[in-house]
Amino acid sequence: MTPELPPAVDVLVVGGGPAGLSAATWLGRYRRSTLVVDAGQQRNLPADRAHGLLGRDPTTPHELLAEARAGLEQYPEVVLHHGTVSSVRKDEAGRFCAVVDGVEVSALRVVLATGVRDRLPELDGIQDHYGTDVHHCPACDGPTAQDQVVIVLGSGDQVPAYAAELLDWADTVRIVTDTADPCFGEDQRAALADHGAEVVDGVAEALVGEPGALVGVQLAGGELVEGDKVFFSYAHHPTHELALELGCELDHEGGIVVNGFQLTSVEGVYAAGDITAGLQLVPIALGKGTAAGVACATSLRGHPTHGASPAPPTRRFRSG
CATH class of the missing domain: 3.50.50.60 (FAD/NAD(P)-binding domain)
Structure with missing residues:
Protein backbone atom coordinates (compact mmCIF):
# COMPACT_ATOMS: atom_id res chain seq x y z
CA MET A 1 0.00 0.00 0.00
CA ASP A 118 10.49 7.79 -27.65
CA ARG A 119 8.51 7.87 -30.86
CA LEU A 120 8.07 4.25 -31.93
CA PRO A 121 7.92 3.13 -35.56
CA GLU A 122 4.43 2.64 -36.98
CA LEU A 123 4.85 -1.09 -37.59
CA ASP A 124 2.55 -4.05 -37.16
CA GLY A 125 3.98 -6.12 -34.30
CA ILE A 126 6.07 -3.36 -32.72
CA GLN A 127 4.68 -3.83 -29.20
CA ASP A 128 5.56 -7.55 -29.22
CA HIS A 129 9.09 -7.08 -30.51
CA TYR A 130 10.12 -3.81 -28.81
CA GLY A 131 12.86 -4.44 -26.29
CA THR A 132 13.60 -7.97 -27.57
CA ASP A 133 14.82 -7.55 -31.14
CA VAL A 134 13.72 -3.98 -31.81
CA HIS A 135 15.74 -1.27 -30.05
CA HIS A 136 16.38 2.47 -30.09
CA CYS A 137 19.82 2.77 -28.45
CA PRO A 138 22.95 1.48 -30.28
CA ALA A 139 25.19 1.98 -27.25
CA CYS A 140 22.80 0.01 -25.03
CA ASP A 141 21.84 -2.85 -27.33
CA GLY A 142 24.32 -2.70 -30.22
CA PRO A 143 26.54 -5.40 -28.69
CA THR A 144 23.59 -7.81 -28.78
CA ALA A 145 23.62 -7.49 -32.59
CA GLN A 146 27.17 -8.77 -32.96
CA ASP A 147 27.73 -10.43 -36.37
CA GLN A 148 24.04 -10.09 -37.23
CA VAL A 149 22.08 -8.31 -39.95
CA VAL A 150 20.58 -5.08 -38.62
CA ILE A 151 17.79 -3.05 -40.20
CA VAL A 152 17.72 0.65 -39.38
CA LEU A 153 14.50 2.66 -39.55
CA GLY A 154 14.33 6.40 -39.06
CA SER A 155 13.96 9.89 -40.39
CA GLY A 156 16.14 12.96 -40.09
CA ASP A 157 19.70 13.88 -40.88
CA GLN A 158 21.01 11.89 -37.90
CA VAL A 159 20.11 8.53 -39.45
CA PRO A 160 23.28 7.94 -41.52
CA ALA A 161 25.53 8.52 -38.50
CA TYR A 162 23.20 6.45 -36.33
CA ALA A 163 23.40 3.55 -38.79
CA ALA A 164 27.20 3.81 -39.07
CA GLU A 165 27.47 3.46 -35.28
CA LEU A 166 25.89 0.01 -35.49
CA LEU A 167 28.71 -1.16 -37.77
CA ASP A 168 30.82 -1.45 -34.62
CA TRP A 169 28.95 -4.72 -34.00
CA ALA A 170 26.71 -5.74 -36.89
CA ASP A 171 27.85 -7.80 -39.84
CA THR A 172 25.49 -5.93 -42.17
CA VAL A 173 23.44 -2.75 -41.73
CA ARG A 174 20.46 -2.06 -43.98
CA ILE A 175 18.69 1.30 -43.83
CA VAL A 176 15.07 1.31 -44.92
CA THR A 177 14.08 4.77 -46.05
CA ASP A 178 11.37 6.47 -48.05
CA THR A 179 12.79 7.72 -51.35
CA ALA A 180 11.31 11.14 -50.54
CA ASP A 181 13.54 11.55 -47.48
CA PRO A 182 15.94 14.43 -48.29
CA CYS A 183 18.54 13.02 -45.91
CA PHE A 184 19.44 10.34 -48.42
CA GLY A 185 20.83 12.18 -51.39
CA GLU A 186 23.62 10.78 -53.54
CA ASP A 187 26.36 12.06 -51.22
CA GLN A 188 24.80 10.39 -48.19
CA ARG A 189 24.26 7.16 -50.09
CA ALA A 190 27.87 7.15 -51.28
CA ALA A 191 29.15 7.78 -47.76
CA LEU A 192 27.02 4.94 -46.39
CA ALA A 193 28.24 2.63 -49.13
CA ASP A 194 31.83 3.45 -48.15
CA HIS A 195 30.96 2.34 -44.63
CA GLY A 196 29.38 -0.86 -45.89
CA ALA A 197 25.79 0.15 -45.10
CA GLU A 198 23.01 -0.61 -47.57
CA VAL A 199 20.07 1.69 -48.34
CA VAL A 200 16.73 0.12 -49.25
CA ASP A 201 14.06 2.42 -50.65
CA GLY A 202 10.60 1.74 -49.31
CA VAL A 203 8.21 2.21 -46.42
CA ALA A 204 8.41 -0.29 -43.55
CA GLU A 205 5.01 -1.73 -42.74
CA ALA A 206 5.32 -4.83 -40.53
CA LEU A 207 7.73 -6.98 -38.56
CA VAL A 208 7.99 -10.58 -39.76
CA GLY A 209 8.78 -13.42 -37.37
CA GLU A 210 8.24 -14.15 -33.69
CA PRO A 211 9.74 -11.99 -30.90
CA GLY A 212 13.31 -13.17 -30.46
CA ALA A 213 13.28 -14.83 -33.88
CA LEU A 214 12.88 -11.88 -36.23
CA VAL A 215 13.00 -12.65 -39.94
CA GLY A 216 12.89 -9.11 -41.24
CA VAL A 217 10.73 -6.13 -42.13
CA GLN A 218 7.98 -6.21 -44.72
CA LEU A 219 7.67 -3.10 -46.91
CA ALA A 220 4.42 -1.53 -48.07
CA GLY A 221 4.91 -3.08 -51.50
CA GLY A 222 5.21 -6.58 -50.03
CA GLU A 223 9.02 -6.92 -50.29
CA LEU A 224 10.79 -8.54 -47.35
CA VAL A 225 14.00 -6.91 -46.09
CA GLU A 226 15.78 -9.65 -44.16
CA GLY A 227 17.34 -8.89 -40.81
CA ASP A 228 17.90 -10.24 -37.30
CA LYS A 229 17.35 -6.99 -35.40
CA VAL A 230 15.78 -3.58 -35.95
CA PHE A 231 17.07 -0.29 -34.58
CA PHE A 232 15.11 2.93 -35.02
CA SER A 233 15.84 6.63 -34.75
CA TYR A 234 12.90 8.97 -35.06
CA ALA A 235 12.20 11.52 -32.36
CA LEU A 300 19.56 22.64 2.74
CA ARG A 301 22.32 22.64 5.34
CA GLY A 302 21.59 25.28 7.94
CA HIS A 303 18.00 25.84 6.80
CA PRO A 304 14.82 24.85 8.66
CA THR A 305 13.71 21.45 7.38
CA HIS A 306 10.79 19.06 7.77
CA GLY A 307 10.23 15.85 9.69
CA ALA A 308 13.26 13.87 10.83
CA SER A 309 15.74 15.89 8.79
CA PRO A 310 18.69 17.49 10.58
CA ALA A 311 17.76 20.82 12.14
CA PRO A 312 19.92 23.93 11.68
CA PRO A 313 22.99 23.65 13.93
CA THR A 314 22.90 25.56 17.24
CA ARG A 315 26.61 25.11 17.86
CA ARG A 316 29.39 26.86 16.01
CA PHE A 317 32.89 25.64 15.33
CA ARG A 318 35.53 27.39 17.41
CA SER A 319 39.22 27.65 16.65
CA GLY A 320 42.04 27.77 19.17
Whole structure:
Protein backbone atom coordinates (compact mmCIF):
# COMPACT_ATOMS: atom_id res chain seq x y z
CA MET A 1 0.00 0.00 0.00
CA THR A 2 1.32 3.44 -0.91
CA PRO A 3 1.98 5.55 2.21
CA GLU A 4 -0.17 8.61 2.81
CA LEU A 5 1.20 11.69 1.10
CA PRO A 6 3.07 13.98 3.49
CA PRO A 7 1.84 17.60 3.44
CA ALA A 8 5.38 19.00 3.42
CA VAL A 9 8.85 17.63 2.66
CA ASP A 10 12.35 18.93 2.16
CA VAL A 11 12.57 17.60 -1.40
CA LEU A 12 10.10 16.50 -4.05
CA VAL A 13 11.63 14.12 -6.62
CA VAL A 14 9.51 13.84 -9.77
CA GLY A 15 10.34 10.59 -11.56
CA GLY A 16 11.19 7.17 -10.16
CA GLY A 17 13.62 5.91 -12.79
CA PRO A 18 17.37 5.41 -12.27
CA ALA A 19 18.09 9.15 -11.96
CA GLY A 20 15.22 9.89 -9.59
CA LEU A 21 15.86 6.87 -7.36
CA SER A 22 19.58 7.64 -7.26
CA ALA A 23 18.84 11.21 -6.16
CA ALA A 24 16.39 9.94 -3.54
CA THR A 25 18.94 7.44 -2.19
CA TRP A 26 21.44 10.18 -1.51
CA LEU A 27 18.81 12.51 -0.09
CA GLY A 28 17.93 9.70 2.29
CA ARG A 29 21.57 9.29 3.26
CA TYR A 30 21.63 12.99 4.14
CA ARG A 31 18.43 12.51 6.19
CA ARG A 32 16.35 14.90 4.09
CA SER A 33 12.62 14.20 4.09
CA THR A 34 11.89 13.25 0.50
CA LEU A 35 8.84 12.37 -1.54
CA VAL A 36 9.48 10.44 -4.78
CA VAL A 37 6.55 10.44 -7.19
CA ASP A 38 6.82 7.69 -9.81
CA ALA A 39 4.42 7.46 -12.76
CA GLY A 40 5.94 4.11 -13.80
CA GLN A 41 6.76 5.19 -17.37
CA GLN A 42 10.53 4.58 -17.53
CA ARG A 43 11.56 4.45 -21.18
CA ASN A 44 13.62 1.25 -20.89
CA LEU A 45 10.94 -0.89 -19.20
CA PRO A 46 10.15 -2.79 -22.43
CA ALA A 47 13.82 -3.84 -22.80
CA ASP A 48 14.79 -7.39 -21.92
CA ARG A 49 18.11 -6.23 -20.47
CA ALA A 50 19.86 -3.14 -19.12
CA HIS A 51 23.55 -3.19 -20.01
CA GLY A 52 26.81 -1.62 -18.95
CA LEU A 53 26.15 -1.27 -15.22
CA LEU A 54 29.30 -1.91 -13.21
CA GLY A 55 28.86 -5.16 -11.28
CA ARG A 56 25.34 -5.65 -12.68
CA ASP A 57 25.91 -6.34 -16.38
CA PRO A 58 23.43 -7.40 -17.52
CA THR A 59 20.34 -7.01 -15.39
CA THR A 60 16.74 -6.30 -16.30
CA PRO A 61 15.13 -2.85 -15.96
CA HIS A 62 12.55 -4.33 -13.60
CA GLU A 63 15.20 -5.93 -11.38
CA LEU A 64 17.22 -2.70 -11.31
CA LEU A 65 14.21 -0.64 -10.23
CA ALA A 66 13.05 -3.24 -7.70
CA GLU A 67 16.46 -3.33 -6.03
CA ALA A 68 16.67 0.47 -5.96
CA ARG A 69 13.22 0.77 -4.42
CA ALA A 70 14.06 -1.88 -1.84
CA GLY A 71 17.23 0.03 -0.98
CA LEU A 72 15.19 3.12 -0.17
CA GLU A 73 13.45 1.25 2.65
CA GLN A 74 16.52 1.73 4.86
CA TYR A 75 15.88 5.48 4.78
CA PRO A 76 12.72 6.30 6.77
CA GLU A 77 12.88 9.88 5.53
CA VAL A 78 12.09 8.80 1.95
CA VAL A 79 8.52 8.09 0.80
CA LEU A 80 7.89 6.50 -2.60
CA HIS A 81 4.49 7.29 -4.10
CA HIS A 82 3.18 5.73 -7.31
CA GLY A 83 1.31 8.52 -9.05
CA THR A 84 1.71 11.73 -11.01
CA VAL A 85 2.60 15.35 -10.38
CA SER A 86 0.28 17.54 -12.42
CA SER A 87 1.63 20.93 -11.37
CA VAL A 88 4.49 22.61 -9.50
CA ARG A 89 4.80 26.32 -8.77
CA LYS A 90 7.13 28.42 -6.66
CA ASP A 91 5.57 30.86 -4.19
CA GLU A 92 6.83 34.24 -3.07
CA ALA A 93 8.57 32.68 -0.05
CA GLY A 94 10.62 30.38 -2.31
CA ARG A 95 8.72 27.21 -1.43
CA PHE A 96 7.35 24.86 -4.04
CA CYS A 97 3.70 23.83 -4.12
CA ALA A 98 3.04 20.64 -6.05
CA VAL A 99 -0.20 18.89 -6.89
CA VAL A 100 0.30 15.13 -6.50
CA ASP A 101 -2.73 13.11 -7.58
CA GLY A 102 -4.95 16.03 -6.59
CA VAL A 103 -3.24 16.60 -3.21
CA GLU A 104 -1.10 19.67 -2.50
CA VAL A 105 2.39 18.98 -1.17
CA SER A 106 4.89 21.66 -0.13
CA ALA A 107 8.64 21.24 -0.74
CA LEU A 108 11.77 23.29 -0.20
CA ARG A 109 13.55 21.79 -3.21
CA VAL A 110 12.56 19.92 -6.38
CA VAL A 111 14.45 17.33 -8.44
CA LEU A 112 13.07 16.78 -11.94
CA ALA A 113 13.91 13.34 -13.33
CA THR A 114 11.01 13.07 -15.76
CA GLY A 115 12.93 11.58 -18.70
CA VAL A 116 11.91 11.48 -22.35
CA ARG A 117 9.39 9.57 -24.47
CA ASP A 118 10.49 7.79 -27.65
CA ARG A 119 8.51 7.87 -30.86
CA LEU A 120 8.07 4.25 -31.93
CA PRO A 121 7.92 3.13 -35.56
CA GLU A 122 4.43 2.64 -36.98
CA LEU A 123 4.85 -1.09 -37.59
CA ASP A 124 2.55 -4.05 -37.16
CA GLY A 125 3.98 -6.12 -34.30
CA ILE A 126 6.07 -3.36 -32.72
CA GLN A 127 4.68 -3.83 -29.20
CA ASP A 128 5.56 -7.55 -29.22
CA HIS A 129 9.09 -7.08 -30.51
CA TYR A 130 10.12 -3.81 -28.81
CA GLY A 131 12.86 -4.44 -26.29
CA THR A 132 13.60 -7.97 -27.57
CA ASP A 133 14.82 -7.55 -31.14
CA VAL A 134 13.72 -3.98 -31.81
CA HIS A 135 15.74 -1.27 -30.05
CA HIS A 136 16.38 2.47 -30.09
CA CYS A 137 19.82 2.77 -28.45
CA PRO A 138 22.95 1.48 -30.28
CA ALA A 139 25.19 1.98 -27.25
CA CYS A 140 22.80 0.01 -25.03
CA ASP A 141 21.84 -2.85 -27.33
CA GLY A 142 24.32 -2.70 -30.22
CA PRO A 143 26.54 -5.40 -28.69
CA THR A 144 23.59 -7.81 -28.78
CA ALA A 145 23.62 -7.49 -32.59
CA GLN A 146 27.17 -8.77 -32.96
CA ASP A 147 27.73 -10.43 -36.37
CA GLN A 148 24.04 -10.09 -37.23
CA VAL A 149 22.08 -8.31 -39.95
CA VAL A 150 20.58 -5.08 -38.62
CA ILE A 151 17.79 -3.05 -40.20
CA VAL A 152 17.72 0.65 -39.38
CA LEU A 153 14.50 2.66 -39.55
CA GLY A 154 14.33 6.40 -39.06
CA SER A 155 13.96 9.89 -40.39
CA GLY A 156 16.14 12.96 -40.09
CA ASP A 157 19.70 13.88 -40.88
CA GLN A 158 21.01 11.89 -37.90
CA VAL A 159 20.11 8.53 -39.45
CA PRO A 160 23.28 7.94 -41.52
CA ALA A 161 25.53 8.52 -38.50
CA TYR A 162 23.20 6.45 -36.33
CA ALA A 163 23.40 3.55 -38.79
CA ALA A 164 27.20 3.81 -39.07
CA GLU A 165 27.47 3.46 -35.28
CA LEU A 166 25.89 0.01 -35.49
CA LEU A 167 28.71 -1.16 -37.77
CA ASP A 168 30.82 -1.45 -34.62
CA TRP A 169 28.95 -4.72 -34.00
CA ALA A 170 26.71 -5.74 -36.89
CA ASP A 171 27.85 -7.80 -39.84
CA THR A 172 25.49 -5.93 -42.17
CA VAL A 173 23.44 -2.75 -41.73
CA ARG A 174 20.46 -2.06 -43.98
CA ILE A 175 18.69 1.30 -43.83
CA VAL A 176 15.07 1.31 -44.92
CA THR A 177 14.08 4.77 -46.05
CA ASP A 178 11.37 6.47 -48.05
CA THR A 179 12.79 7.72 -51.35
CA ALA A 180 11.31 11.14 -50.54
CA ASP A 181 13.54 11.55 -47.48
CA PRO A 182 15.94 14.43 -48.29
CA CYS A 183 18.54 13.02 -45.91
CA PHE A 184 19.44 10.34 -48.42
CA GLY A 185 20.83 12.18 -51.39
CA GLU A 186 23.62 10.78 -53.54
CA ASP A 187 26.36 12.06 -51.22
CA GLN A 188 24.80 10.39 -48.19
CA ARG A 189 24.26 7.16 -50.09
CA ALA A 190 27.87 7.15 -51.28
CA ALA A 191 29.15 7.78 -47.76
CA LEU A 192 27.02 4.94 -46.39
CA ALA A 193 28.24 2.63 -49.13
CA ASP A 194 31.83 3.45 -48.15
CA HIS A 195 30.96 2.34 -44.63
CA GLY A 196 29.38 -0.86 -45.89
CA ALA A 197 25.79 0.15 -45.10
CA GLU A 198 23.01 -0.61 -47.57
CA VAL A 199 20.07 1.69 -48.34
CA VAL A 200 16.73 0.12 -49.25
CA ASP A 201 14.06 2.42 -50.65
CA GLY A 202 10.60 1.74 -49.31
CA VAL A 203 8.21 2.21 -46.42
CA ALA A 204 8.41 -0.29 -43.55
CA GLU A 205 5.01 -1.73 -42.74
CA ALA A 206 5.32 -4.83 -40.53
CA LEU A 207 7.73 -6.98 -38.56
CA VAL A 208 7.99 -10.58 -39.76
CA GLY A 209 8.78 -13.42 -37.37
CA GLU A 210 8.24 -14.15 -33.69
CA PRO A 211 9.74 -11.99 -30.90
CA GLY A 212 13.31 -13.17 -30.46
CA ALA A 213 13.28 -14.83 -33.88
CA LEU A 214 12.88 -11.88 -36.23
CA VAL A 215 13.00 -12.65 -39.94
CA GLY A 216 12.89 -9.11 -41.24
CA VAL A 217 10.73 -6.13 -42.13
CA GLN A 218 7.98 -6.21 -44.72
CA LEU A 219 7.67 -3.10 -46.91
CA ALA A 220 4.42 -1.53 -48.07
CA GLY A 221 4.91 -3.08 -51.50
CA GLY A 222 5.21 -6.58 -50.03
CA GLU A 223 9.02 -6.92 -50.29
CA LEU A 224 10.79 -8.54 -47.35
CA VAL A 225 14.00 -6.91 -46.09
CA GLU A 226 15.78 -9.65 -44.16
CA GLY A 227 17.34 -8.89 -40.81
CA ASP A 228 17.90 -10.24 -37.30
CA LYS A 229 17.35 -6.99 -35.40
CA VAL A 230 15.78 -3.58 -35.95
CA PHE A 231 17.07 -0.29 -34.58
CA PHE A 232 15.11 2.93 -35.02
CA SER A 233 15.84 6.63 -34.75
CA TYR A 234 12.90 8.97 -35.06
CA ALA A 235 12.20 11.52 -32.36
CA HIS A 236 12.16 11.50 -28.60
CA HIS A 237 10.14 14.04 -26.68
CA PRO A 238 11.45 15.50 -23.40
CA THR A 239 8.90 15.32 -20.60
CA HIS A 240 9.49 18.93 -19.62
CA GLU A 241 6.01 20.26 -18.87
CA LEU A 242 6.82 20.86 -15.18
CA ALA A 243 10.12 22.50 -16.11
CA LEU A 244 8.25 24.89 -18.40
CA GLU A 245 5.75 25.67 -15.64
CA LEU A 246 8.60 26.48 -13.26
CA GLY A 247 10.38 28.64 -15.86
CA CYS A 248 13.50 26.46 -16.23
CA GLU A 249 15.78 27.23 -19.16
CA LEU A 250 15.66 24.60 -21.91
CA ASP A 251 18.20 23.79 -24.63
CA HIS A 252 17.49 23.60 -28.36
CA GLU A 253 16.30 20.00 -28.03
CA GLY A 254 13.94 20.72 -25.15
CA GLY A 255 16.20 19.31 -22.44
CA ILE A 256 16.63 21.10 -19.12
CA VAL A 257 19.79 23.21 -18.85
CA VAL A 258 21.79 22.47 -15.66
CA ASN A 259 25.15 23.39 -14.19
CA GLY A 260 27.79 21.02 -12.83
CA PHE A 261 25.69 20.38 -9.72
CA GLN A 262 22.55 19.59 -11.77
CA LEU A 263 21.01 22.90 -10.67
CA THR A 264 18.64 24.45 -13.21
CA SER A 265 18.19 28.14 -13.95
CA VAL A 266 15.52 28.23 -11.21
CA GLU A 267 16.97 28.36 -7.69
CA GLY A 268 16.00 25.26 -5.74
CA VAL A 269 15.17 23.15 -8.80
CA TYR A 270 17.55 20.36 -9.87
CA ALA A 271 17.29 18.04 -12.85
CA ALA A 272 18.91 14.69 -13.71
CA GLY A 273 18.76 11.84 -16.19
CA ASP A 274 17.69 11.84 -19.82
CA ILE A 275 15.79 15.12 -19.38
CA THR A 276 19.20 16.85 -19.32
CA ALA A 277 21.79 17.03 -22.11
CA GLY A 278 24.39 14.31 -22.71
CA LEU A 279 24.54 10.56 -23.20
CA GLN A 280 21.24 8.86 -22.43
CA LEU A 281 22.49 5.76 -20.64
CA VAL A 282 21.42 4.20 -17.34
CA PRO A 283 24.91 4.50 -15.75
CA ILE A 284 24.99 8.20 -16.72
CA ALA A 285 21.51 8.73 -15.27
CA LEU A 286 22.60 7.14 -12.00
CA GLY A 287 25.59 9.47 -11.78
CA LYS A 288 23.54 12.56 -12.58
CA GLY A 289 20.97 11.51 -10.00
CA THR A 290 23.70 11.13 -7.38
CA ALA A 291 25.05 14.61 -8.16
CA ALA A 292 21.58 16.13 -7.98
CA GLY A 293 20.77 14.37 -4.71
CA VAL A 294 23.98 15.37 -2.96
CA ALA A 295 23.87 18.97 -4.21
CA CYS A 296 20.22 19.31 -3.29
CA ALA A 297 20.75 17.85 0.18
CA THR A 298 23.75 20.01 1.01
CA SER A 299 21.94 23.15 -0.20
CA LEU A 300 19.56 22.64 2.74
CA ARG A 301 22.32 22.64 5.34
CA GLY A 302 21.59 25.28 7.94
CA HIS A 303 18.00 25.84 6.80
CA PRO A 304 14.82 24.85 8.66
CA THR A 305 13.71 21.45 7.38
CA HIS A 306 10.79 19.06 7.77
CA GLY A 307 10.23 15.85 9.69
CA ALA A 308 13.26 13.87 10.83
CA SER A 309 15.74 15.89 8.79
CA PRO A 310 18.69 17.49 10.58
CA ALA A 311 17.76 20.82 12.14
CA PRO A 312 19.92 23.93 11.68
CA PRO A 313 22.99 23.65 13.93
CA THR A 314 22.90 25.56 17.24
CA ARG A 315 26.61 25.11 17.86
CA ARG A 316 29.39 26.86 16.01
CA PHE A 317 32.89 25.64 15.33
CA ARG A 318 35.53 27.39 17.41
CA SER A 319 39.22 27.65 16.65
CA GLY A 320 42.04 27.77 19.17
